Amino acid sequence: MSFFDNIAHGFELAFSWWNLIYCVVGVLVGLVIGALPGLGAVTAISMLLPFTFGFDPLSALIMLSGIFYGALYGGSIASILLNLPGTPANAVTALEGNALAKQGRAAMPLFMATVSSFCGSIIALIFVSVAAPAIVTVALDFGPPEYFSMMLLGLIAASAVAADSLLRSIGMTVVGLLIGLVGLDIVSGMMRYTFGVPMLAEGISFIVVAMALFGLSEVISNLEPNTRMEVLKPKTGLRDMLPTAAEARRSVGSILRGTALGGFLGALPGAGPTISSFMAYTVEQRVSRHPELFGKGAIEGVAGPEAANNSAAQTGFIPTLTLGIPGDAVQALILGSLIVHGIQPGPLVMTRSPDLFWGLIASMWIGNIMILFINIPFIGMWVRMLSVPYRLFYPPIIIFLCIGVFSVSNSTFNLYLMAGLGCAGYLLTKLNCPASPLLLGLILGPMMEENLRRSLLLSRGSPMIFIESPISAGILVCCLLFLIFSIYSQIRSRRRSRMADAT
Amino acid sequence: MPAIFRDKDFLAGCLFLAIGLFFAVEAPSYGIGTARRMGAGYFPLILGIVLALIGLALSARAVLQSQPDVMPRLFIRPVAAITASIVAFGFLLDRAGLVIATLAAVLVSGLASEETRFFELVLVAIGLTVVSVLLFVQFLGLPIPLWWRL
Structure with missing residues (x-):
């Protein structure tokens, strides 16, 4: 089938009544949860994941990804109005957005954030639909050693880029890998680390872990005293939203740069929307002809990062859907939900179930256009929603988490497990240990072990197989480069902070 | 209490060390096998040792550091x-x-x-x-x- 046939078929699927409804629901939930500070896309997706098990895979995927990009749009609202990141990927938007809001022009950055996000998404989606099929043709030649190396690269890249302390994030990845081993070992039929608890035989569900680490411990952190916030209430008439002609002109370049940067970074393992938005901000600051405006409300500092994070969010689907290697925690959850639906992730997804890929792409087009029309007229409503106090928000979140976790396997065991892991997660955030690498490790763990076993069986126990295959060797070199680069940059930043201490 | 026991790096390192050792000690009972025919304990044993080493490195670095990075309050x-x-x-x-x-x-x-x-x-x-x-x-x-x- 040609490219256009595929796209047309995708739209046919995405325009079915139910899929449209799932898309709307996902986008709306994402917008609302993304707009609430402290709750990001991972929380929203893990909360709703159990309820999508009954859907067919495409509908589930449509809804979950709707939540994801919806949350990125919503997150800019909290960043601009509250100066608190709605999701980590929108943190940098607060710098310029909130400065503008303090000048009484909040509606303008809100409007521009939506428009830039939209442009970033749409351009990136075109790239995804062209690039993904091309990558699949390469990936079809992958064998177990290539897969193992690729997963290793994904894990190392995610740890190297995401955190300030490499040892911590690699440690968390390994903890995730180890938790992933709990349960029945398929090859030997052995029960590992279950200690006679029958409920552990099927392993610890990634959903329970995601809900505990991203839902529960977030709620607990937000409930600490003295985390009050002040909502700026802007005028939200149409005239307040529009940027001046000069600002609009400057934004066009920012949006295009942000989209390109985000699209490139998003497709790489490890660097998701958050890093893209920070990089885009730095780029805008460097290329701007008015760097003195930054920090005082330069619209480029909203447009660039917002285009970048949405663009990265879309291209992040490339490694997940073509290679089965998720780049960040959100993609790990999406991959996990594919596995739950009985779809073996990897390059065969696109050939065996092309409906899934093209339907999803089409639904993301529809969803992004829908957001444009939902978000702009309702900017006033989002403002009002944010002034609802947190004490009214958290009980519903708790109940949603409880019912969701219960319905994973209709047992209360998972509830107690979630409560325990939630406490552990709270302690880990206090120790600056990032939770995303753990989640990635947990989901990739079983697949990594399987591919390691197969590779070494093929090579009769010789680890040279990972170097003898040129693709695998190339990937391993990338792993090494990532490690060296991140160790180097850590030493440099440490030396710099020591110099700052000395003076 | 000496400040080192409230240092973030030190505590995180100890946590990793404990988890790593726990998994590594338990692993041999599942059968290690050889690289060619891995037992159920092979992968967890390697990972457990790696995690324990990471934990050791993290704690050691904290001990060698002059200024402790104290963990924020738990509520x-x-x-x-x-x-x-x-x-x-x-x-x-x-x-x-x-x-x-x-x-x-x-x-x-x-x-x-x-x-x-x-x-x-x-x-x-x-x-x-x-x-x-x-x-x-x-x-x-x-x-x-x-x-x-x-």
Whole structure:
């Protein structure tokens, strides 16, 4: 089938009544949860994941990804109005957005954030639909050693880029890998680390872990005293939203740069929307002809990062859907939900179930256009929603988490497990240990072990197989480069902070 | 207490060391096998050792560092209240059904915040119970008991 046939078929699927409804629901939930500070896309997706098990895979995927990009749009609202990141990927938007809001022009950055996000998404989606099929043709030649190396690269890249302390994030990845081993070992039929608890035989569900680490411990952190916030209430008439002609002109370049940067970074393992938005901000600051405006409300500092994070969010689907290697925690959850639906992730997804890929792409087009029309007229409503106090928000979140976790396997065991892991997660955030690498490790763990076993069986126990295959060797070199680069940059930043201490 | 015991790096390192050792010590009982034919214990043994080494490195670095990076305060009240709320939900769901479990969990979760107002919380509890019964049981059809079984 040609490219256009595929796209047309995708739209046919995405325009079915139910899929449209799932898309709307996902986008709306994402917008609302993304707009609430402290709750990001991972929380929203893990909360709703159990309820999508009954859907067919495409509908589930449509809804979950709707939540994801919806949350990125919503997150800019909290960043601009509250100066608190709605999701980590929108943190940098607060710098310029909130400065503008303090000048009484909040509606303008809100409007521009939506428009830039939209442009970033749409351009990136075109790239995804062209690039993904091309990558699949390469990936079809992958064998177990290539897969193992690729997963290793994904894990190392995610740890190297995401955190300030490499040892911590690699440690968390390994903890995730180890938790992933709990349960029945398929090859030997052995029960590992279950200690006679029958409920552990099927392993610890990634959903329970995601809900505990991203839902529960977030709620607990937000409930600490003295985390009050002040909502700026802007005028939200149409005239307040529009940027001046000069600002609009400057934004066009920012949006295009942000989209390109985000699209490139998003497709790489490890660097998701958050890093893209920070990089885009730095780029805008460097290329701007008015760097003195930054920090005082330069619209480029909203447009660039917002285009970048949405663009990265879309291209992040490339490694997940073509290679089965998720780049960040959100993609790990999406991959996990594919596995739950009985779809073996990897390059065969696109050939065996092309409906899934093209339907999803089409639904993301529809969803992004829908957001444009939902978000702009309702900017006033989002403002009002944010002034609802947190004490009214958290009980519903708790109940949603409880019912969701219960319905994973209709047992209360998972509830107690979630409560325990939630406490552990709270302690880990206090120790600056990032939770995303753990989640990635947990989901990739079983697949990594399987591919390691197969590779070494093929090579009769010789680890040279990972170097003898040129693709695998190339990937391993990338792993090494990532490690060296991140160790180097850590030493440099440490030396710099020591110099700052000395003076 | 010496400051090192409250250092973030040191504590995280000890945690990793403990988890790593735990998995590594348990691994041989599942059979290690050889690289060619791996037993169920092979992969966990390697990972456990790696994690323990990472933990050691992290703690050692903290000990060698001149200034400890002290862990921020843990707030017990939200942790305890939220945990209690979930345990209450789980305990009551099997025995008394969704309605009572939801009401109880919301009321207990109210203890987590200083800003909770009692009447407001009761309203939230009733509203949430109605919503979860309608949405999850009636609309989505999840197999959750509404009341206790006789």
